[in-house]
Amino acid sequence: MKKQTTIRDVARQAGVSVATASRVLNGRDVVNDATRRRVLEVMEDLRYTPSSAARNLSLGRTLTITVVTSFLTRPQAAERLRGIDASLADSQFDLVIYNVESIEKRNQYFRTLPLRQRTDGLIVVSLPPPEEDVARLEHSDVPIVFVDARQNTTTLPRVLGDDVAGGALAAEHLLDLGHRQIGFVGDAFENPFGFTSSKDRFAGFQQTLSRAGIKPISDHIAMGGHGRYEAHELAVVMLSRPSRPTAIFAASDTQALGVLAAAQDLGLHVPDDLSVIGYDDIEASDFVGLTTIRQQLFESGRAGAQLLMAEITERAPTPQMVVLEPHLVRRRTTASLEGGPREP
Amino acid sequence: MKKQTTIRDVARQAGVSVATASRVLNGRDVVNDATRRRVLEVMEDLRYTPSSAARNLSLGRTLTITVVTSFLTRPQAAERLRGIDASLADSQFDLVIYNVESIEKRNQYFRTLPLRQRTDGLIVVSLPPPEEDVARLEHSDVPIVFVDARQNTTTLPRVLGDDVAGGALAAEHLLDLGHRQIGFVGDAFENPFGFTSSKDRFAGFQQTLSRAGIKPISDHIAMGGHGRYEAHELAVVMLSRPSRPTAIFAASDTQALGVLAAAQDLGLHVPDDLSVIGYDDIEASDFVGLTTIRQQLFESGRAGAQLLMAEITERAPTPQMVVLEPHLVRRRTTASLEGGPREP
DNA sequence: GGACTCAATGTAACCGGTTACATGAAACCG
DNA sequence: CGGTTTCATGTAACCGGTTACATTGAGTCC
Incomplete structure (x- = not known):
């Protein structure tokens, strides 16, 4: 495995400093057009791709949204997940998923996940946090949103079905x-x-x-x-x-x-x-x-992700609660009690 | 948002060097028992948790497995995912998921995901790569496994149903x-x-x-x-x-x-x-x-994850192919053509 | 008692990005 | 024409870990 190409390689090759290369990479500051083109060309030639680890470390953000859910396999969870994914698809955030099917896993995740160093935001789906972890979650400096996780004592933002x-x-x-x-x-x-x-x-x-x-x-x-x-x-x-x-x-x-x-x-x-x-x-x-x-279901995931994005980008001060109303879907398994007699 | 506590804070507080603190953190070298206890205590006190970004950068690994799948919402995909998750649950790897529901997304992901800097391994589920990306994937230095993605021209390890x-x-x-x-x-x-x-x-x-x-x-x-x-x-x-x-x-x-x-x-x-x-x-x-x-389905995910782990830990040289046999499940919608006449 | 070994720990470089600040050249001003 | 502004770019510190190598001091051996 050959050493990967770094931004310094790019800079050297293009005859610029790393700062300039970085600026081109981020499309930030004003970089001379000719220079920009040259750097981009070199990046292409070298098949350069930035290390997200380094970028994360330097930026202090992970660019990931973490989802903890229970029973991924149940159709409800998958559908909610899809709502989250849809909402995040156009953002720069990646989706990291933790699936919980045991109490031990749940406890472990609630202790280790809500940490600034690990993720920029946490969505807890269908998994009420144990009482003893609520305080920890509330004081966490990671934005957290609950979806379908009723927790009476918390004021954190949440999306619930009624x-x-x-x-x-x-x-x-x-x-x-x-x-x-x-x-x-x-x-x-x-x-x-x-x-x-x-x-x-x-x-x-x-x-x-x-x-x-x-x-x-x-x-x-x-x-x-x-x-x-x-x-x-x-x-x-x-x-x-x-x-x-x-x-x-x-x-x-x-x-x-x-x-x-x-x-x-x-x-x-x-x-x-x-x-x-x-x-x-x-x-x-x-x-x-x-x-x-x-x-x-889908909507609950979407709403949750949107609440979270609002928290992240605006540091929204007011914890919100979104309640999604259920609806009757009438099909063929219910009928009037006095319905006509069953045909023989 | 207060500055997070780093390993240097821990080291200072415990009266040791960062190297020792790091050693304690990783349970590696021989550290004096008393020292170890003291450091662990300080970590607990300070609620210290290591930054994964920094660790990743330093180690050159991301400790994540990336899954690209199509139509997460379909029950098949969810079940395969669960197999992968089950296989990874006890490893140190986190699961990052990309859901593809359009050609554009697919192409984008195939271009940007298989990069050393982004992930330690890639599982492609139910998503045959376009011909023009196959070579790129094969030459990628990221271990890749295909699950339910038939690709005739590739020799990469894969799990298929027959x-x-x-x-x-x-x-x-x-x-x-x-x-x-x-x-x-x-x-x-x-x-x-x-x-x-x-x-x-x-x-x-x-x-x-x-x-x-x-x-x-x-x-x-x-x-x-x-x-x-x-x-x-x-x-x-x-x-x-x-x-x-x-x-x-x-x-x-x-x-x-x-x-x-x-x-x-x-x-x-x-x-x-x-x-x-x-x-x-x-x-x-x-x-x-x-x-x-x-x-x-579940088994296919599990097998895929295991192939990947083998590749990662052993740098397994022989690309493997696992074929899972389908089985007939006989229920009530098929019957003998000459079956007794239908009851009136 | 001096040389040597070894266990425990410290120092500092390094991973690959970002960015505050410095620098230098060109443009503009009165 | 000297001084100031502006633009483009470079230098070097920093993010928070890991680890090669150096250092220290106690124990061992002859």
Whole structure:
């Protein structure tokens, strides 16, 4: 491996000083046109490319934006990431990604990442920071933005979906259709990462039902792991009881798909025998015609990145909060309770 | 923003030289135990964290692995990425991601990324490099690995799925079921990014049919955009013809889902009236029970990252090629042609 | 007791950029 | 024509680490 060409090589070859070469490189100061051309030519000849490490060190910036996300593989995360990427594509910043799938990794990253030397900005996606790290994050001199990471005690800028409103939306839709026996399948409230979306969606849902004078029935509330198969099993149990609900709200589309599978297992026809509504609007939902509450995933990433850029360039003093509203996407898995009888 | 603490601050505070502080930092040379403890203590007190930029500059390495991928948002890409991440998680390398969704971006990245100063290794995922950049990439002194990027003229290490074998597998499955009129819905052969997977899958498929003495029927071959809706429309046309096929092989699950929707539109029952087989085994396929050819997506990322690490640490001289075999995943959208009559 | 070894640590150069300040020449001014 | 401004460029310090080599002092050996 031959030694790489440096700006000094360029300067020597072009018969100028490193300062001039650097100026040409950055298109900054006024450099004589002839000189500029000569230097550029030499750079081309030598296939010179500046060392970003050196530049970073000298400039005191890294020109990178770091994203910490959980479960990169879930479609939600990928979509949010894409929003961030889209927003950063035209900037000079590079995107560094840390994927967290364990508590240890999370803790490690929250300790080591928010450092001036490492990155110019940090976007935390779907990963509420543990309480003991919040103060550290707030006092960090690295601009930080949270996306889909609810953290009650922090004042840092963040982008959130209104999960309570979304839960209410789901409940309203089912109520409108005439349902009164409505089940819920969601995540366990307590979970290692401190995700609150399932909990919040349930809250909005429950609240709306209460207002309509409907009391919660514990047999109609089931919580477990986030996966489709867990939801499948929970739903089988719930739907096998004599007093089964006529509709189910699942805290995520993934879980709703499990509920659909359970209905099929039990010979229940959707939506005639059972209405199902999910949450997220992942790609698969469109495939199967799942009625759901859409989150603005791509938009959340974009908004987060934009907040961050504002912080970086303007040192924006007012921490902002952006709330993205969920919307009902009506498809084929929900129907009026009094709908015509199922065709034989 | 206060000035950050440097290794010199640490050294002064601890009453040692920067060299010793650096040695402690790297756990290298033998440092007296008492001294080491003192230095570590000071580092803790000062909340010192080394500047990666400075370290990189000094070491001549960036400690980053760069991934260039196309269409991050597609589930395939995300899954491959996760394989890469899993393989890198325990290394000291950080993951920098570039997402390409346009030809311009692709060209820009291929020109600027493979540079010693920028990264210690490059993984190119699902993005065949344009012919004119191949030589540049081969002569680059940055280790490069291709994942799912077929490039005939290169000898660089790569990980590929055997699309031809996969296409053959699909054909064999349908032949085994007794089908003789088999349609194909795939991507246009010519596409701006030079993707070849659809073409290769078709080749394996066609070859197998030929061996079985089946001649291609142009009405049963349809190609268009990669999307579900494009496939939907193509399938509607194909299936509306008087001599419609009894089975369809779609070059991707996304397209297969479009075919399924088309069948539903036309009142064709799957699998009784029409068998459908896809390719990829994305998450949604499991949901809808789509028979498909599974690619080892996660594994491809992992293998790619491992090849790269081998190159980096051992300067491995032999460019390798890893081929991952596809597998048939049999679900509910394919059935024997002579299967019992459909229940009324 | 002097020469030698060795462990622990310090000094200073170096990585490859950026940039404050200095320099020199040309242009402009009264 | 001397003084001042302006423009183009050079010199050298600096960013914050790493490390080759030098130094120091204690221990060992004959």
